[in-house]
Amino acid sequence: MKEQIGELFSLIGDQVRSNILWTLLDGKAYTASELAFNADTSPQNISMHLNKLLQADLVQVERQGRHRYYRYSKPEVAYAVEAVVNLVPQKNNKAISGSHDDPIRHCRTCYDHLAGKVGVLITDSLIKKEFIVPVDNTFDVTFQGERFFLDLGIKINELKNKKRAFARPCLDWSERKHHLAGALGAALLNRMLEQDWIRKKQNTRAILITSKGQHLMYHYFKISV
Amino acid sequence: MKEQIGELFSLIGDQVRSNILWTLLDGKAYTASELAFNADTSPQNISMHLNKLLQADLVQVERQGRHRYYRYSKPEVAYAVEAVVNLVPQKNNKAISGSHDDPIRHCRTCYDHLAGKVGVLITDSLIKKEFIVPVDNTFDVTFQGERFFLDLGIKINELKNKKRAFARPCLDWSERKHHLAGALGAALLNRMLEQDWIRKKQNTRAILITSKGQHLMYHYFKISV
DNA sequence: GTTATATTTAAATCTGTAGTGAAATGTAAT
DNA sequence: ATTACATTTCACTACAGATTTAAATATAAC
Structure with a gap:
């Protein structure tokens, strides 16, 4: 025993x-x-x-x-x-206890793409503007969507050539809604990191949104974060 | 985090x-x-x-x-x-899950003395027969008690010379009652092991009572285990 | 005051097992 | 068929951290 x-x-x-x-x-x-x-x-x-x-x-x-x-x-x-x-020692407990506005629930990475409240909001926005449309268990990018992503510096053609799933929905555990995953989700995350919209925090999946990022997210997705 | x-x-x-x-x-x-x-x-x-x-x-x-x-x-x-x-893997779970007749609750060692249901029964018996009497937070051994323990091969005088507490009650977590601890409790456990009343099981505090032990426990303590 | 017991501290050593590199296996795409 | 990706297997190494040896501290018993 x-x-x-x-x-x-x-x-x-x-x-x-x-x-x-x-x-x-x-x-x-x-x-x-x-x-x-x-x-x-x-x-x-x-x-x-x-x-x-x-x-x-x-x-x-x-x-x-x-x-x-x-x-x-x-x-x-x-x-x-x-x-x-x-x-785990006291003061850091709030990140776990589950308050709804803690960093990890607000904006984090899920493998190689964006998740959390922000990840879901962005995905909703893309769907609402018909830049992406859910088809079966994937997303298709519309013609306007292709132009939109190009504007962000993401070339859809190149992504489609990759072996991995192009764009798929991924269930968000904190929001209970889907967010954008797959090659497109990864490209979006990368682009945002490159352009300093967001920054990775050390030792956590939580992500920090820069003020530049806040402005651009409003501009591109009409969301306030 | x-x-x-x-x-x-x-x-x-x-x-x-x-x-x-x-x-x-x-x-x-x-x-x-x-x-x-x-x-x-x-x-x-x-x-x-x-x-x-x-x-x-x-x-x-x-x-x-x-x-x-x-x-x-x-x-x-x-x-x-x-x-x-x-x-912990399935089949051994019952020793923990808390059924009231599992080995660890029935008879086990507590540090160096006997605990569990059997430990408590023996202690109750010793008190009932007035071989030991509770005084403050210890036990005193009566004159008859001294003879009783001698009969078992335990010399009270020798134990009293030891530096450690002679006989004290120890709260039993599974029975919620006291059992006999201290030098006397340890001597009793040792004697029972020596005389093959009981055997230690590998890798557990649970203790096995031999058929010899069952007979002698009834003889000495009037308990059926 | 001396001896025994309980516990901690510090330094030295040892060891289990996490990690790495190389290669194999098994799917999927083209 | 060939190339890419996902994952495992095996043999080897390295090192964190558990354990040991030795000595210190502190309390209790006599």
């Missing part, structure tokens, strides 16, 4: 593995690469860690082609992770 | 520290030596680990003379520990 508890605790007590568990807390299934990206480590390493979590039945996999989607194996894991996260 | 979570997870993710946390789950305060005994490691090592837990505010100390009593600093720690313990 004592021994098994020790094993379990050391299992979750690793920087990378705790990062995986913390990332999965949003309930979504992530691929190994995404988890590697988030934890800022190599795919081999993530693979090793995921294996350990699999063997302990803390996570489960679902194979889809060459992707493997990982998620919690059971809700108890989420409860445990939350209970432990709840122990 | 991510960084702090990683730190916290690795803090609890150590064999010895998880053992400490698991031991403290009964809500009692333990001394450093007791925790070292439980975790089967050296006092220096326990001291180091306790320091780390202290700094992270997972436990708190209370000094009493040359003893230092450690306990959880807040109930949230217990919740987290329980939530994690709840994740």
